[in-house]
Amino acid sequence: MxxxxxxxxxxxxxxxxxxxxxxxxxxxxxxxxxxxxxxxxxxxxxxxxxxxxxxxxxxxxxxxxxxxxxxxxxxxxxxxxxxxxxxxxxxxxxxxxxxxxxxxxxxxxxxxxxxxxxxxxxxxxxxxxxxxxxxxxxxxxxxxxxxxxxxxxxxxxxxxSGEEESFSKGLLEYPHYTRPETFRGLAVPEVLRSGDHARIRDWRRRQSLLNTLKRRPDLLAEARLDKTDIRFLRSERTTRRGRNLALALVHAPVITGERKVGSTSLTNLDLHDISRVSRSYGLRGLYVVTPLQDQRKLAETLISHWTKGAGGRANPDRAEAVANVRLATDLDEAIRDMAETAGRKPRVVATSARGAGTAVPEDVRRWLSDEPVLLLLGTGHGLAREVMERVDAVLRPLRPFDEYNHLSVRAAAAVTVDRILADIF
The missing domain is CATH 3.40.1280.10 (SPOUT methyltransferase, trefoil knot domain)
Incomplete structure (x- = not known):
């Protein structure tokens, strides 16, 4: 060459x-x-x-x-x-x-x-x-x-040597050791001294998976993994970054169909689908924010059906997801509740289909590393101005450069959470 x-x-x-x-x-x-x-x-x-x-x-x-x-x-x-x-x-x-x-x-x-x-x-x-x-x-x-x-x-x-190194198979390398057998009180792992080549091969594969999970989890999205790898990673998975993130589905104050500030009605699909997004990505939970008594009662009925009633017995997975739903009469109550459970007041980030936003998913991902974040999802035609003016940041719209930007709140919730967490865990 x-x-x-x-x-x-x-x-x-x-x-x-x-x-x-x-x-x-x-x-x-x-x-x-x-x-x-x-x-x-x-x-x-x-x-x-x-x-x-x-x-x-x-x-x-x-x-x-x-x-x-x-x-x-x-x-x-x-x-x-x-x-x-x-x-x-x-x-x-x-x-x-x-x-x-x-x-x-x-x-x-x-x-x-x-x-x-x-x-x-x-x-x-x-x-x-x-x-x-x-x-x-x-x-x-x-x-x-x-x-x-x-x-x-x-x-x-x-x-x-070149074939087994970092990134050659989409994973980081396993740890290496050489003589002496013990150095300053630290011994070479027993499996590497066993002479059992099958055990050594399996150990190295697991260590490679662990190194990638801890240091570069983004690589796992493209790595070639078999069922054994998936089972091992599932059992060894570290605490999810998503545990610092919670969603709030806001029904008031929002922009209604008449372009006025008001309240919207809760929908069965929103509660089900967004709670499943929350559970699948390991979030702290989902707040449903509505001041209307009849809507709160409806939500309580739906939650009870899936967590205590026939729905939960027939579909335990759905019950597990819906169990993460909490009700709040207003945004302040949701913020107080999250501050109490998370140990500190969350940073509040709004979503919107309009404007340029003041933050991108990478910003939220960085904040999640050391503080809780409450992500607001607006219903109707979006969050009211009074909400947008009090948040800490506004996330850039999902499709900011396209003329058509009208995803349902359920779809927007799934896409937004996936972009923020940016990994397969």
Missing amino acids: RLTLLSIFPEYFDGPLRAGLMGKAVDAGVVSFDLVNPRDFARDRHRSVDDTPYGGGPGMVMSPGPLAEALESVPEPGRMLYLDPAGRPLDQDLARELAGEENITLVCGRYEGIDDRVAELFPLERVSVGQAVLNGGEAAALCLVESVARLKPGFMGKQA
Whole structure:
């Protein structure tokens, strides 16, 4: 494999490309590198490779001329990659894909980036190694080079080493140990000293699952899991992040069909379906907020039917979900109740199908890590202004960029909770 690196600081790569396994791979002919400096193609006496941006603003932009000529000087460029934080994330799948190429050219930007016309003239694929801003693309290029080159046959002593590492099968790696058997009072797990290869294989699989569950649960959504894995994760699952989240289905004050502030009627489907969402995602529960006595009585009848009556005996799963429903005469009562059960006053977040919102699901997910959150769901045509003006934040609408944004409150509740918790647990 030949990799061509375009950089105005080619000396950046002198040490890393000659160190460790990479240096051995170069000596063995497994990989080879060409360094091309766009400054060598500059036309002025100062060998300039950057200029001020059109439209004004801080910083400089890499000029298109030297970059274009540098790319054209590469006899066999292969796939052309531009290291860019806005690009496709570098992961193990992309690394494997690139490892199948014979030639790759990497463009390392500097300053505020490159003139975008270079990306229009050449088939540059944008690749990102993370969401942090670097001084230039050189450090990112090294990450990509190492992740790709090490997958080439002959790079590592044992090809199995590359196959069992983090992300190779969608999971993080299991813990590793070596001699001495006991170090500062800590012993190597007995199973690894047993010589029983079947037990060791099973232990490593379980540890890999646990590491992924604790550190990167998002990976489990795409990992290849069998029934045994699912059973193990279910038994070992840590406390759900959703335990800090509760829903409040608000029936007053809301905007009614006449576009006035008033109350709406409780519906059987809303209570059933949103309570099931609450239970499925492990939330603290669902508050049904209504000041109307007849509606509260109806809700009590429905809850009793499923938790104490014939409905619960016929459908225990439904009874378990509906048991999480609490009634409140107004929003203040729901907030007080949650503060009492959670140990502190919750942050109150409203949902709406209108406006830009002041928060996104990631914000709520961050708040849930150390404080309770009460998420308000409006009925009718949405929460009244008096409610919206007193909340701590308003969640961005689910479909903010589409003309049609009229999900039922049941559907909106499910989608919103799933986006907030952002994992399969």
